[in-house]
Amino acid sequence: MKTIKHAIQDYYAEDLAHCYGCGKNNELGHGFRTGWNGDETLTLYKPQPEHTAIPGFVYGGLLASLIDCHGTGSASLALHRKNGHEPEDGAEPPRFVTAKLEVQYLKPTPQHVELRATGQVEEVHPKKFNVHTEVYAGEELVAKGLVVAAVMPEGFGA
Amino acid sequence: MKTIKHAIQDYYAEDLAHCYGCGKNNELGHGFRTGWNGDETLTLYKPQPEHTAIPGFVYGGLLASLIDCHGTGSASLALHRKNGHEPEDGAEPPRFVTAKLEVQYLKPTPQHVELRATGQVEEVHPKKFNVHTEVYAGEELVAKGLVVAAVMPEGFGA
Incomplete structure (x- = not known):
């Protein structure tokens, strides 16, 4: 199985790395990891047996979660690169939140198959990116996603 | 705390009740339950401590999951009522899948607060419903959702 070598989530600031979807500091979370694959971004994930919609098929909410974190991760990769950085150079990447x-x-998603989310990032504003995602189960395109990702405001939630 | 008395998910057919979001037969799932509240539908849920985005705030993928299952549940309630049934009369309700x-x-969603999803169901076709949802954390509107729900096809996924 292919793995993501330099996932952007591995480099998020420690106090911003507790996300249930993709935070390395969340032991109970999904652990989504997103990296570059050429000019596209890529997240790989094997759903757990409990992530069922009906027996044999993956829960849509898990696909939504995958697309969400893949989207903010992809936006972070893109802005980081625009700023002259790659994940493995040790600089702290920008952290995004999902606006939409x-x-x-598109199709029922079979369980026991690795999911592959591929992303294309479009800058729509210096602090706002659209991430267009396709999710494949094996070779089959099962879902399409759009994330509107915005740079996390200073003092988020304060 | 208010609870949902006659949730539609309690009456889904046993072999269609394994959903990670809302299936009563999924011990590891969220257990979302959706019922009527007047002419609106209602789902209540208290996120678990691990459902974090950044510390103190709820993970967006959980909100997406809540809106998803609240949407299919609301569509099921609406079609069931149209067919002359209420959840507690023992008839098997129609089961929906999410098309979109x-x-x-809208706002960062504080943790440790019960979430309240309220739904309005719009029939767009005899087998297709739009469910418009608002999610409140306490009195604060934190997210809006739309689910396009379609009656689960016979032999779904076959």
Whole structure:
């Protein structure tokens, strides 16, 4: 199985790395990891047995979560590169939040198959990116997603 | 705390009740439960401590999951009522799948607060419903959602 070598989530600041979807400091979370694959971004994930919609098929909420974190991670990769950095150079990457999430469910998603989310990042504003995602189960395109990702404001939530 | 008395998910057919979001037969799942509240639908949920985005705030993927299952549950309630049934009369309700999910994240969602998803169901076709959802954390509107829900096809996924 291919793995993501330099996932952006591995380099998020320690106090911003508790995300249930993709935070390395969340032991109970999904642990989504997103890296570059050429000019596209890539997240790989094997759903757990409990992530069921009906027996044999993956829960749509898990696909939404995958697309969400893949989206903010992809936006972070893109802005980091624009700023002259790559994940492995040790600089702290920008952290994004999701303003909007859209998921189209195209086909029932079989369980026990690795999911592959591929992303293309479009800058729409210096602090706002659209991430267009396709999710494949094996060779089959099962979902499409759009994440509108915005740079996390200073003092987020304060 | 208010609870949902006659959640539609309690009456889904046993072999369609394993959903990670809302299936009563999924011990590891969220257990979302959706019922009528007047002419609106209602799902209540208290996020678990691990459902974090950044410390103190709820993970957006959990909100997407809540909106997803609240949407299919609301569509099931609406079609069931149209067919002359209420959840507690023992008839098996129709089961829906999500064709499309949209979530707008309006504000950071504080943790340790019960979430309240309220839904309005719009029939767009005899087998297709739009469910418009608002999610409140306490009195604060934190997210808006749209689910396009379609009656689960016979032999789903076959």
